[in-house]
Amino acid sequence: MNAPAKFFDASAPVAFGGKDAGNTPAFRWYDKDRLVHGRRLEDHLRFAVCYWHSFCWPGGDPFGGETFLRPWHQGADAMAQARAKADVAFELFRLLDVPFFTFHDVDAAPEGTSLSESVANLNAIADLFEAKMASAKVRLLWGTANLFTHRRYMAGAATNPDPEIFTYAAGQVRAALEVTHRLGGQNYVLWGGREGYETLLNTDLKRELDQLGRFISLVVEHKHKIGFKGPILIEPKPKEPTKHQYDFDVATCYGFLERYDLLNDVKLNIEQNHAILAGHSFHHEVALAEALGIFGSLDVNRGDDLLGWDTDQFAMNVPELALVFHEILNRGGFTSGGLNFDAKIRRQSIDPDDLIHAHVGSMDACARAFLAAADMLDAGALTAPLAQRYEGWAAPEGRAILGGQRSLAELADRALSPGFDPRPRSGRQEYLESLVNRYV
Amino acid sequence: MNAPAKFFDASAPVAFGGKDAGNTPAFRWYDKDRLVHGRRLEDHLRFAVCYWHSFCWPGGDPFGGETFLRPWHQGADAMAQARAKADVAFELFRLLDVPFFTFHDVDAAPEGTSLSESVANLNAIADLFEAKMASAKVRLLWGTANLFTHRRYMAGAATNPDPEIFTYAAGQVRAALEVTHRLGGQNYVLWGGREGYETLLNTDLKRELDQLGRFISLVVEHKHKIGFKGPILIEPKPKEPTKHQYDFDVATCYGFLERYDLLNDVKLNIEQNHAILAGHSFHHEVALAEALGIFGSLDVNRGDDLLGWDTDQFAMNVPELALVFHEILNRGGFTSGGLNFDAKIRRQSIDPDDLIHAHVGSMDACARAFLAAADMLDAGALTAPLAQRYEGWAAPEGRAILGGQRSLAELADRALSPGFDPRPRSGRQEYLESLVNRYV
Amino acid sequence: MNAPAKFFDASAPVAFGGKDAGNTPAFRWYDKDRLVHGRRLEDHLRFAVCYWHSFCWPGGDPFGGETFLRPWHQGADAMAQARAKADVAFELFRLLDVPFFTFHDVDAAPEGTSLSESVANLNAIADLFEAKMASAKVRLLWGTANLFTHRRYMAGAATNPDPEIFTYAAGQVRAALEVTHRLGGQNYVLWGGREGYETLLNTDLKRELDQLGRFISLVVEHKHKIGFKGPILIEPKPKEPTKHQYDFDVATCYGFLERYDLLNDVKLNIEQNHAILAGHSFHHEVALAEALGIFGSLDVNRGDDLLGWDTDQFAMNVPELALVFHEILNRGGFTSGGLNFDAKIRRQSIDPDDLIHAHVGSMDACARAFLAAADMLDAGALTAPLAQRYEGWAAPEGRAILGGQRSLAELADRALSPGFDPRPRSGRQEYLESLVNRYV
Amino acid sequence: MNAPAKFFDASAPVAFGGKDAGNTPAFRWYDKDRLVHGRRLEDHLRFAVCYWHSFCWPGGDPFGGETFLRPWHQGADAMAQARAKADVAFELFRLLDVPFFTFHDVDAAPEGTSLSESVANLNAIADLFEAKMASAKVRLLWGTANLFTHRRYMAGAATNPDPEIFTYAAGQVRAALEVTHRLGGQNYVLWGGREGYETLLNTDLKRELDQLGRFISLVVEHKHKIGFKGPILIEPKPKEPTKHQYDFDVATCYGFLERYDLLNDVKLNIEQNHAILAGHSFHHEVALAEALGIFGSLDVNRGDDLLGWDTDQFAMNVPELALVFHEILNRGGFTSGGLNFDAKIRRQSIDPDDLIHAHVGSMDACARAFLAAADMLDAGALTAPLAQRYEGWAAPEGRAILGGQRSLAELADRALSPGFDPRPRSGRQEYLESLVNRYV
């Protein structure tokens, strides 16, 4: 099996061609070496290709089966399949010239008939990754363990009614965290896909929250023990596959991290599609995480506002992305995080090159949006009116109120003073919206 | 103007008539003196009629004007209108034989041309309420200040970009809190209808959250200063009128109260319609508030699952209510809280008696649901299977894990031991659902 | 492989036990021989067990794999599996004592490597069904062909951009229709799960609608040719798996059937979960189909109002079902249609008996709701106020307007006549809602 | 009262300034005289300012009162107010240099105490409009009657349970239609805001649909009688203010028009916000109306995908608009229709110039999108791949199938022939999405 050489048509990496690039795959906006605010675009955007959607998913959906028929899904030898898959994956990383990738334990290596065997498989593939990374540019943005696909996790991993399953999950996470550490991963992610419930009729909510708090605390302790420096990232999602997932949204995660004293070690990996499933804009979730000091990384993708499930489409919406990057760049940009393509090509996109088109199109959309955000920041397009709008809070009385130097009675007395009648000012929403349109 | 005597047809309070009561308004399920778990039904359910929907709202919606043409909305003298409205309100309290009512400052008394005049109006009507309450059964469940209708609050009260408006709001809240205290109110509510944003383009999220934290802290301090014993209640709502409201849902409020160190003094007033607008079941929001120790009171109403705005219909859904009451009764029932009818008759319900039918129908639905909940608890219908499902966590190893006596490595080693292969057990959802159907 | 004898614990059919039946599976409300409006309850409700959810689905979801591990899904011989599955299926039909079942071609028999082989497989299993039905009570409510799971249909069957795939689908449908006919099926269903689009960017909407119209016309012609008497049923669903499905809802199907002149031969199979995904209540969809004369049958299940995908849960909501049955019974009840359980047990319900509990619980909920509907009709609880509300349209002027005997000008002139000022009357919604609560 | 001279700061119309126009209001993309496909941009886009949102709405929402405090809403003389409002309106038309406006009867002139008085008021203001239009550029895109605000219409106009109210509505529509005719209106609109229901418990669906069909037929007959040449437009909206509106979406309207034989005279006015409330993209609704031959005009605005009510924001989303215009331009562009700004500035946008900024920003977004659509069409960016995708249907066998020359049996036999195994082709969605991104 020698898949990569044959899988994609192209052999040379996709290059920057500018707006007038022809129809061959080329970046029109993503000029990786362009300097923005003193940093290369590649170092700002920190793109990562994800393993599961691009190399593991066969194209099925709840009403249909496999469509992709990937060559590396054929054959009886699971480890041979895993190696063939890795060959194609690293070939795509090279063709896209991306700096990062991400994976779950079971994406990379097959589960065995026992945890020992699964861990051995994972370590064998990690050896292969290590060897490939030695001669490749690509690094590991983050690793994670899949605690939701196997039937043992049908009622949750950390929040399972059975402590034995919690224990099994601990075994899986230790292995995935240590492999992530060994491969130089810059973060470790915990997505609680089954940490939630199907029905409250059989659920002890309080107990399950405590279980989840305990589990993440154990991971944090272990991370320190082995010297892993990156943050633990949890990923908000409100529902699907469960009816309710405990990491509902950014605000919920904040309260959870406060409650279990995890704010120092855990940050958030925010996904567009999960934001809208929770009833929030992507912009909101990122802005709130920044405001609360828990922003970590992005799963950059796009849901369909009119569908109620996680479509995980490739992000192509420049105006939306520009506001998200405006928020991030205004706080200094990514540190350990990056832009992970938690995005899957549609199941009808069955040509190998569809994988190229999707990533290139979305990388370009991100780059264009990022450049627009930088321009807006340079011009103070949004930041200057914002400062002006809140100027009263920067003045002495505003500072005194916020600083706790005024009581309710003092304020109330002032409000009762003759002639006290503050007048509202225009919010200028349409003006600001059309202003943004000049940049995107 | 002598409205009440003429407004409703009935003059005798609605009485319990049992399931076979005729077509005259009568309670079929709400037998107020019936003892359940040692307490009268009236003392369990603690029904409250709200002022705004039942006496102030003229029947308008975003596409249509007044339909009700209430006599007390006629005439030029706003204080005379307020007194006539109070007459009708207390007449309805009497006819429904409810133990509680609730109001906003501006529901009870008209705003003046200055805050002083508004406060004077409020106190004058409070005098009238006090006089009426002296000879009536009805008590005050809670009072509140309306910080969202007047244009000065169009960009928020506590979270306004202008500290002068924050100050004005402080003046209004002090007066409403003190009136609530004087009338023996058992709680004080803060609903942040405009504490949110219309667009992030003009919003400083972090600053506004700090403003809101400060404002509620001021109210808590003042409450202690004047000796008001009841809790401050905040009311989660995700949106409407704003695009995003900071008190989004129970989980968000929990994180907010943690962040601003308000968990000791503030509880939640949970509304069904707000729950579903946030993507949660009413049951979920109540169960979560109980789990987090912040449950306070209920705005009992009902939204339409297929509409995206706050319809505030009268609660009529017995199966839904039964699970909510199961949760509350299982934790001991209401303390200072109760069941406030934050519900409005449809704008086509223009007959005076529609107000009677709506309240009686919903009180009956609540009573029937409450009795079902008590029966389920007595039989351990849900609680016994729940204990069984989590029994592993009550066993020594489960307790050790949750108690912090196991490290990730210890658990992982155990998971790697030969033959360790925990098996999932049925969640029995359909069985439990049909079991509940036997009771409701 | 001799699955059935071992699969379910029970061996005797579930019987009616009344409200005080003990904890063994028993019907508490479904007394099949009880006469209602002159017809046995069994003949009114016409329950059907569906093959796909109950016997084919392995318990997977988009984030997780098989949980049920059914014995008949093991082994290498697909036809042997199909026979073992049929054994269990007919055993469940017997245990539940249901009068009907339903299936897709591929549920019953495995697809071969060519259409010929698939058709041969189907006919072989149809032989088996025929043999089993000879000694069983169960009959076939409807059959259908699965035109959405195989990758060839990823872009639709009738609406595929490739006429060859349309042709393949025609081959599959002919076989399924003829097998349905042979087995005495009372209807034939076409669910257009992939007849829609993922993106308008690659879709010719007008052409695809014409293709779909043509396809259904071909089926109708063939039905007449072979003498199949039952109606063709199409099943509205707005989306999922596609972004947009052409059979969006009842109203859309009506327009489609009008456009392609299919109103005489095609009726609708309406599903609760599809109704709510389209933004309608189940009640609405049924009432509208009745009003438009295209009501056919029901896929009785239940979605989660707060989730955006087809959860296909077992129907347990008595108040909702009662209004649906009120509508149907008021028009005379089912003719060729029935209540098909297009419902799946949750993937955590892994015990064989969960299949029993789910069906029994839902059959009871339906029976209870049906009895309530009959009582409401007998009492004229809703029908009498309805007639009164529209009485003006039954009076001469109302009839003249509706009968086309008034022009706009005549009406306008009358409206301009002095003193013409019609007054609205109360809609009495809360009264009617609490009235319904007395019955359910 | 001499409002206009003082209301807006500007006195010169907004002009085209190109992308580098300074901060003064200027069009950056809307170069009205630019020729596109042989027509001036102004003649393609046919912008219309609407009266209700821009001049009548006081800034209230369900939780708050007036914010705008327009001078023409002051004073006791309603007709004087109406004239002052008209002065400001025509001043805005001039400043924006728009070719069209739109209005409801009650937007323009106050309702009187009888229909006669209302009609007299309307005609008096129509005289004023006529006079103003004599010296202005602006023409009337369409007129309409408001049949939803007054309490008499609380249960519908045409679909009211009381035929007297149907009659009153007829009187109002005749007057509005005749005024529209007199002012040279190019279309007449019927929006059925209350033609729906709040609860099925009190609704006779079938009868109400017949009433609505009759009403529109009367209007069509009258239109012909008076020689009005433009189409009648109905406007799909699924809900709000009602729970269910009969004109739910384009597909529903199509079925309705078929049923009541109105397809020749009635077209659709499609609104973005209504589309998304119905669960459709704006693109979908326009494409479907074009496919069904019932496209008429657009209410160009924008809803918030995450809110469940009609926010009617100004359209600013260039990528979305480009696909809509691609659809329209591909079918030849607007005939009698145009782009009506059924959009309101946010209630916090209290400065007069916010009206200017909103319109200019949205006109620019539309122009930019339109130019992108024209470029895509010129390049065949989407149309060429589309033709290729469906090429099989243009070939002989495809044409024969669609032309009714193949029976199900013939097709089935062909599918059974050895080796018949059609293969799916890639849908290329990501490629097409990134292709569109090159243009917008």
Ligand SMILES: [Co+2]
């Ligand atoms: Co993700």
Ligand SMILES: [Co+2]
């Ligand atoms: Co996702």
Ligand SMILES: [Co+2]
């Ligand atoms: Co409330």
Ligand SMILES: [Co+2]
């Ligand atoms: Co509410």
Ligand SMILES: [Co+2]
């Ligand atoms: Co179905």
Ligand SMILES: [Co+2]
């Ligand atoms: Co379904």
Ligand SMILES: [Co+2]
């Ligand atoms: Co509109």
Ligand SMILES: [Co+2]
């Ligand atoms: Co609208």
